[in-house]
Amino acid sequence: MTATEPATGTDLLDAVADLGAALRQSLEASTSTTASAAQLREAAAGIRAATAPLAALPRPYDKLPAVDDMARAVRVFNPVVGVGSGVAVPLDLRPDPAGGGVVARAALGQRYEGPPTFLHGGISALLMDQVLGHAAIAANRWGMTVGLDVRYRRPVPLHVTVRLAGRVAAIDGRRTTVVGTIAADDAPDVALVEATAVFVSPSPEVAARYFAGVRTASGEQVSGRVGTG
Numbered sequence: 001m002t003a004t005e006p007a008t009g010t011d012l013l014d015a016v017a018d019l020g021a022a023l024r025q026s027l028e029a030s031t032s033t034t035a036s037a038a039q040l041r042e043a044a045a046g047i048r049a050a051t052a053p054l055a056a057l058p059r060p061y062d063k064l065p066a067v068d069d070m071a072r073a074v075r076v077f078n079p080v081v082g083v084g085s086g087v088a089v090p091l092d093l094r095p096d097p098a099g100g101g102v103v104a105r106a107a108l109g110q111r112y113e114g115p116p117t118f119l120h121g122g123i124s125a126l127l128m129d130q131v132l133g134h135a136a137i138a139a140n141r142w143g144m145t146v147g148l149d150v151r152y153r154r155p156v157p158l159h160v161t162v163r164l165a166g167r168v169a170a171i172d173g174r175r176t177t178v179v180g181t182i183a184a185d186d187a188p189d190v191a192l193v194e195a196t197a198v199f200v201s202p203s204p205e206v207a208a209r210y211f212a213g214v215r216t217a218s219g220e221q222v223s224g225r226v227g228t229g
């Protein structure tokens, strides 16, 4: 069982993951195709037609998807790790066998491009926020990001397997400082990106205020705290 792996292999979850994979394939193809204008218009019409029946059955945004499992920090539409998300990689974060923290490997496609052939810096920051957040959760230190410092040492190449890692560096009251890197998988000691994030676990009063209206699919109230069993 991994930090980001969904809890059960239900038919709904399988279908959510299948649609997520199709969406990601579509986004990647749309940013890397040389198709003609006519072919692009035909594809757009087909995608709009396929979207209409989904849009006719909306889920209120304060009701969590039935396939989420907050107790295990599994959020299926999360934009970094969610298997159902069209914009997610999705990263498959696992405990780092080399020690504390979490690690994932991925090759990032053209849909994430910034400078030609390299990863967009904002995407690096997004990925680091998520990886470091999961490292905090893995240490039972869930919190919201209050600071994220990203150092771009070298550009991150697209279509090359990179290693993303994070580990807790310091704990101070409700504050957790987490550090991490993105590096080529075949040169893990040469950081392309270095990041430090501070996560603060909201006070119970603040958490109640932020998440009072949020319910699980079965109607239970959500405290906002995740990964705590």
Ligand SMILES: CCCCCCCCCCCC(=O)SCCNC(=O)CCNC(=O)[C@H](O)C(C)(C)COP(=O)(O)OP(=O)(O)OC[C@H]1O[C@@H](n2cnc3c(N)ncnc32)[C@H](O)[C@@H]1OP(=O)(O)O
Pocket (backbone or CB within 6 Å): 069, 070, 072, 073, 074, 075, 129, 130, 131, 133, 134, 137, 143, 144, 145, 146, 147, 173, 174, 175, 198, 200, 201, 202, 203, 206, 226, 227
């Ligand atoms: C399901 C799976 C999901 C899986 C997802 C897991 C990965 C998620 C990764 C993405 C995470 C996000 O995007 S989170 C979304 C982006 N972040 C946010 O929107 C957070 C906005 N910030 C806030 O709402 C607030 O600052 C809170 C709730 C975090 C804290 O408010 P609070 O509870 O009132 O606490 P407060 O008293 O202000 O601060 C508590 C202590 O932290 C210190 N502190 C506060 N801010 C800072 C700071 N920037 N840097 C250092 N220290 C700070 C204070 O000095 C204090 O120290 P002392 O006096 O006690 O010493």
